[in-house]
Amino acid sequence: MTELATAGIAAADIHMIEAAARRLHGHARRTPMLSSPFLDEIAGRRVLVKAECLQHTGSFKFRGAWNAVSALHPPGVIAFSSGNHAQGVALAAKLKGIPATIIMPSDAPRIKIENTRALGAEVVLYDRATENRDAIGASLSKERGLTLIKPFDMAEVIAGQGTAGLEIAEQAAEAGVDAADVLVCCGGGGLTSGIALALEARAPGMRVRPVEPEGFDDVARSLVAGEVQTNARLTGSICDAIVTPRPGALTWPILQQLCGPGLVVSEAQALRAMALAHDRLKIVLEPGGAVALAAALFLPGPGDAVIAVATGGNVDRAMMRRALDLPLEG
Amino acid sequence: MTELATAGIAAADIHMIEAAARRLHGHARRTPMLSSPFLDEIAGRRVLVKAECLQHTGSFKFRGAWNAVSALHPPGVIAFSSGNHAQGVALAAKLKGIPATIIMPSDAPRIKIENTRALGAEVVLYDRATENRDAIGASLSKERGLTLIKPFDMAEVIAGQGTAGLEIAEQAAEAGVDAADVLVCCGGGGLTSGIALALEARAPGMRVRPVEPEGFDDVARSLVAGEVQTNARLTGSICDAIVTPRPGALTWPILQQLCGPGLVVSEAQALRAMALAHDRLKIVLEPGGAVALAAALFLPGPGDAVIAVATGGNVDRAMMRRALDLPLEG
Numbered sequence: 001m002t003e004l005a006t007a008g009i010a011a012a013d014i015h016m017i018e019a020a021a022r023r024l025h026g027h028a029r030r031t032p033m034l035s036s037p038f039l040d041e042i043a044g045r046r047v048l049v050k051a052e053c054l055q056h057t058g059s060f061k062f063r064g065a066w067n068a069v070s071a072l073h074p075p076g077v078i079a080f081s082s083g084n085h086a087q088g089v090a091l092a093a094k095l096k097g098i099p100a101t102i103i104m105p106s107d108a109p110r111i112k113i114e115n116t117r118a119l120g121a122e123v124v125l126y127d128r129a130t131e132n133r134d135a136i137g138a139s140l141s142k143e144r145g146l147t148l149i150k151p152f153d154m155a156e157v158i159a160g161q162g163t164a165g166l167e168i169a170e171q172a173a174e175a176g177v178d179a180a181d182v183l184v185c186c187g188g189g190g191l192t193s194g195i196a197l198a199l200e201a202r203a204p205g206m207r208v209r210p211v212e213p214e215g216f217d218d219v220a221r222s223l224v225a226g227e228v229q230t231n232a233r234l235t236g237s238i239c240d241a242i243v244t245p246r247p248g249a250l251t252w253p254i255l256q257q258l259c260g261p262g263l264v265v266s267e268a269q270a271l272r273a274m275a276l277a278h279d280r281l282k283i284v285l286e287p288g289g290a291v292a293l294a295a296a297l298f299l300p301g302p303g304d305a306v307i308a309v310a311t312g313g314n315v316d317r318a319m320m321r322r323a324l325d326l327p328l329e330g
Numbered sequence: 331m332t333e334l335a336t337a338g339i340a341a342a343d344i345h346m347i348e349a350a351a352r353r354l355h356g357h358a359r360r361t362p363m364l365s366s367p368f369l370d371e372i373a374g375r376r377v378l379v380k381a382e383c384l385q386h387t388g389s390f391k392f393r394g395a396w397n398a399v400s401a402l403h404p405p406g407v408i409a410f411s412s413g414n415h416a417q418g419v420a421l422a423a424k425l426k427g428i429p430a431t432i433i434m435p436s437d438a439p440r441i442k443i444e445n446t447r448a449l450g451a452e453v454v455l456y457d458r459a460t461e462n463r464d465a466i467g468a469s470l471s472k473e474r475g476l477t478l479i480k481p482f483d484m485a486e487v488i489a490g491q492g493t494a495g496l497e498i499a500e501q502a503a504e505a506g507v508d509a510a511d512v513l514v515c516c517g518g519g520g521l522t523s524g525i526a527l528a529l530e531a532r533a534p535g536m537r538v539r540p541v542e543p544e545g546f547d548d549v550a551r552s553l554v555a556g557e558v559q560t561n562a563r564l565t566g567s568i569c570d571a572i573v574t575p576r577p578g579a580l581t582w583p584i585l586q587q588l589c590g591p592g593l594v595v596s597e598a599q600a601l602r603a604m605a606l607a608h609d610r611l612k613i614v615l616e617p618g619g620a621v622a623l624a625a626a627l628f629l630p631g632p633g634d635a636v637i638a639v640a641t642g643g644n645v646d647r648a649m650m651r652r653a654l655d656l657p658l659e660g
Contacts, residue, residue, distance in 0.1 A: 317608075317658075
């Protein structure tokens, strides 16, 4: 165990992750670890894929949301998100029987707004140009007594995401793999840091490496620089689910202490990974949820095996068609 | 327990299925039971989906193949198939380190031939117009000492497929469901009869119902008639994976004794179910693997919950595009 964890510096630790696992038991899915000899052939090593796209609401985000609402017992919750975090929080609140308010920009895709509403949440829209999101959130939060569930920079959320790491440790051991790089699609670092904490304690032969899309590689550059770096822009990526301004205040120290060097893939590689996941694993991935698989398949790496976390599958049909229009491979 | 099982009339029984489960443990995947509130809304009841498309080689067929090669210890195996059974047998043999010979028509899709070869099998092609498949098989079988693995009419195969039923019983209980229709995409009836035997013993509140595409509903008509009926034609269905001439000699008595009335869906409904599985469950289904989900979603049925077995995901990209071109729903 590193000094970080023993010294209690980290926002979350293995005990919080184990407590989260007890809360999630019977509520979150234990997602399968998938593989295909065809993908092994492409990568030149065994590729194990943790299919978090099969989690409730189509991404790992339900884990952190469920843990937060279970641990904090809030009378109601509020979140800022137009994406996977919104759906995770909305479903967790619905299942707990508490109200959820989700604040989204008014130009968010119609389908995301509708999906979040269909999960029982009240969606409050704001105008990005003229209104202040945080002010609206603070006002609603106070008025209604709602607890803010942050997308990654929150101990309960990191611990909840870390439960995926406990499962990876067990499933990798069942597959006979005890030392490998574990590649994780990385935005703010909630999932990556949670998995790193879990594996440090439960499978110390594993090395967690964040994976990001080209041009939005703040975590990879931060790890190289030894201090937080930011992204020059926040729009224009098909991997929108994992584009964040910078690593989180709570997640960054964990990433820095526990993770190996970051990996960066192109959008084209993410789309190829989506197509191969369709063809060979029979799962649906969104571009941001496919970057770790892309890195496992197309980038060199050490060892006989690599583990990729496929973090989400909330892709619109047009994007999936774009992936399926690529040439067959593998 | 019915007279059928106690009298030992059935080709397989719960003890054979339990033995198969022991053989499959650690080799076949325990596939997840998925669900989505959006699908529940469409169906007007809870829909649980057993995702056998996530089994090795993309369909449940690996279960029966693995059980057969594990139980019979053949020096080598042979099978007639251009589809899911071929891949299941090829991978099972490869993992056992024994040779597999797969006999396919020379006009089988290139990709299916290549996939089967890539799984280590020798593919022997024959001309449907001028050559006799069975004669080629018998000759090769004798010459090389190979054991024929039939696609459904074989006790070890039925028992292997039945292991999916044991998992359904456990997973349904975990979900709080102990009485429901269990809808199974049905070709020759190996999976359907295996699941029916498993559930008769382990979850007697369940009723198994075969689901077929319009125009290829030999099992549904056989159940109505009380005797085996055949399909008028064997080609021209997009649900080719589950089109067979008639129920099997071993499977039919089990289907007749244990299954409820058959259900029939249109090709359009199968495609809609594929699109909804993509959007809401993040899994890839082939048309023949989607008919049970289609029946669960679009046909009326009793009870608060229904279970659909999504049997396979080996779909070519053009067919998936066809499904994704349908209007959004649910």
